[in-house]
Amino acid sequence: MSSSSVLIRPSRIQNFKNHDCIPSTYFIQTWGCQMNVEDSEQIGLYLNQIGFKPSKDVYSAQLIILNTCSVRKKPEDKAFSMLGELSIIKGRDQDRIIGVCGCMAQIRAEEIRKRAPLVDFVVGTAQISEISQIVENLLEKRTFYTSLNLPERKGSIVSDIPQRQVDRNAKLKTFVPIQYGCDKFCTYCIVPATRGRERSRPTVDIIDEIKKLADHGTKEVTLLGQTVNSYGKNLAEGRVPFSELLLKVAEISGIERIRYTSPYPRDFKTDLIEVIRDCPKVMEHVHMPLQAGNNTVLKRMRRLYTVESFKEIVDELRSTVPGVSITTDIIVGFPEETEEQFQDTLSMMDEIRFDGAFMFKYSPREGTPGAEMVQVDQKIKERRLDDLIHLQNQITLEKNREMIGKNIEILVEGPSPKILNSYQGYSREFKLVHFLAGRELTNQIINVQCEKAHPWGLEASLT
Ligand code: 5AD
Numbered sequence: 001m002s003s004s005s006v007l008i009r010p011s012r013i014q015n016f017k018n019h020d021c022i023p024s025t026y027f028i029q030t031w032g033c034q035m036n037v038e039d040s041e042q043i044g045l046y047l048n049q050i051g052f053k054p055s056k057d058v059y060s061a062q063l064i065i066l067n068t069c070s071v072r073k074k075p076e077d078k079a080f081s082m083l084g085e086l087s088i089i090k091g092r093d094q095d096r097i098i099g100v101c102g103c104m105a106q107i108r109a110e111e112i113r114k115r116a117p118l119v120d121f122v123v124g125t126a127q128i129s130e131i132s133q134i135v136e137n138l139l140e141k142r143t144f145y146t147s148l149n150l151p152e153r154k155g156s157i158v159s160d161i162p163q164r165q166v167d168r169n170a171k172l173k174t175f176v177p178i179q180y181g182c183d184k185f186c187t188y189c190i191v192p193a194t195r196g197r198e199r200s201r202p203t204v205d206i207i208d209e210i211k212k213l214a215d216h217g218t219k220e221v222t223l224l225g226q227t228v229n230s231y232g233k234n235l236a237e238g239r240v241p242f243s244e245l246l247l248k249v250a251e252i253s254g255i256e257r258i259r260y261t262s263p264y265p266r267d268f269k270t271d272l273i274e275v276i277r278d279c280p281k282v283m284e285h286v287h288m289p290l291q292a293g294n295n296t297v298l299k300r301m302r303r304l305y306t307v308e309s310f311k312e313i314v315d316e317l318r319s320t321v322p323g324v325s326i327t328t329d330i331i332v333g334f335p336e337e338t339e340e341q342f343q344d345t346l347s348m349m350d351e352i353r354f355d356g357a358f359m360f361k362y363s364p365r366e367g368t369p370g371a372e373m374v375q376v377d378q379k380i381k382e383r384r385l386d387d388l389i390h391l392q393n394q395i396t397l398e399k400n401r402e403m404i405g406k407n408i409e410i411l412v413e414g415p416s417p418k419i420l421n422s423y424q425g426y427s428r429e430f431k432l433v434h435f436l437a438g439r440e441l442t443n444q445i446i447n448v449q450c451e452k453a454h455p456w457g458l459e460a461s462l463t
């Protein structure tokens with residue numbers, strides 16, 4: 001999962017001075033994963049209901065919300081830096097409303113309050129649907145508000161799943177959360193603390209939402225969950241296997257493509273692999289986080305699979321679904337990782353040959369077991385990350401080259417921002433593709449011929 005940011009540099013504080021804030025406008029700064037991006041969209045929809053409109057930039061917004069991420073230190077630093085700048089603005093212009101939500105708000109509310117005392121509200125990951133009410137209350141009376149309750153999963157059935165808004169504006173591709181929280185407790189990961197225990201959304205709610213999305217023009221959905229393929233536990237209606245959910249989504253007319261992220265390797269079973277093979281709407285792309293290529297490290301990370309069992313899943317996937325693309329996440333420099341153990345990760349990457357990978361330096365997260373272990377030196381982590389990225393970039397390019405000459409299907413998202421008269425879209429295998437076209441093809445599913453490979457994806461021509 002990737003992160004994005006538009007930080008206000010100190011020099012830009014000046015820009016705030018030149019802009020009076022426009023009443024009833026909002027700006028949401030989002031860091032972190034797709035779940036956060038999705039939460040920000042929901043916040044926007046709730047704010048629309050109380051008459052707020054998105055502002056064209058952060059400077060003119062009356063309401064500025066920071067939707068934060070805690071998965072590594074970097075996005076936390078960025079949020080604190082932006083909060084510092086916004087505190088100065090708020091000190092000068094009391095009409096602004098500044099709110100913080102998301103993962104960092106969930107676990108660092110006190111620190112946020114201390115470092116940015118002028119902030120108007122701090123709410124956790126389960127309060128997204130309350131934000132419009134909080135803002136309305138603040139418009140009447142400016143008193144600091146906070147709420148950080150995380151739903152507990154009492155007993156086996158979950159009943160406190162948030163209701164969601166459906167965006168009426170046509171959106172070609174939409175993220176749909178199907179599961180909240182995580183029960184795996186990997187020793188490096190803060191997510192179980194920030195998002196709570198695993199809770200699956202009732203199947204009927206998911207299907208109902210996707211039907212509405214299809215009616216509004218969505219052609220591709222990406223089902224979201226921290227361990228998306230363990231979906232279906234603790235439901236009042238009884239257990240619904242993830243593979244069955246995929247088939248139900250595939251029945252919805254108008255939905256042409258189904259993706260999901262991220263599956264947990266141990267739960268990637270034959271039924272799911274067969275659905276990828278047999279159901280044309282389920283894309284031939286699997287993003288399956290490996291994290292490390294050594295069993296001792298995996299065990300200390302509390303990942304519930306081994307190098308061998310991971311390879312077996314990859315083998316079954318590749319033999320059952322020819323042409324499937326597989327991507328992954330890797331963490332280097334997990335505490336006590338030796339040079340040999342890191343070399344095992346490199347060898348495994350070389351052996352498996354993933355189509356792509358998100359690669360990270362381990363970042364100690366306070367409150368997780370990993371933070372208490374013996375840390376690897378920062379310089380060593382950096383070098384290991386460089387080595388890994390170097391290897392994977394080569395492999396990604398080679399994998400993309402293997403596509404040259406092939407006829408592939410893409411969903412066209414619009415004109416390419418980089419190449420004149422070009423369009424871009426993603427292939428079924430989740431490769432970014434640019435191609436020349438003399439006519440408008442946005443929103444269409446078309447076939448193209450791959451001609452040139454790049455580290456970022458492919459150039460193709462119309463067939
Ligand atoms: N340090 C570095 N990377 C992490 N991830 C999760 N926690 C950490 C951490 N403490 C990575 C994992 C996960 C991805 C979303 O972020 O690789 O799959």
Ligand code: SF4
Binds near residue numbers: 184185186189192
């Ligand atoms: Fe974090 Fe592990 Fe859960 Fe993924 S499976 S969210 S890495 S605890």
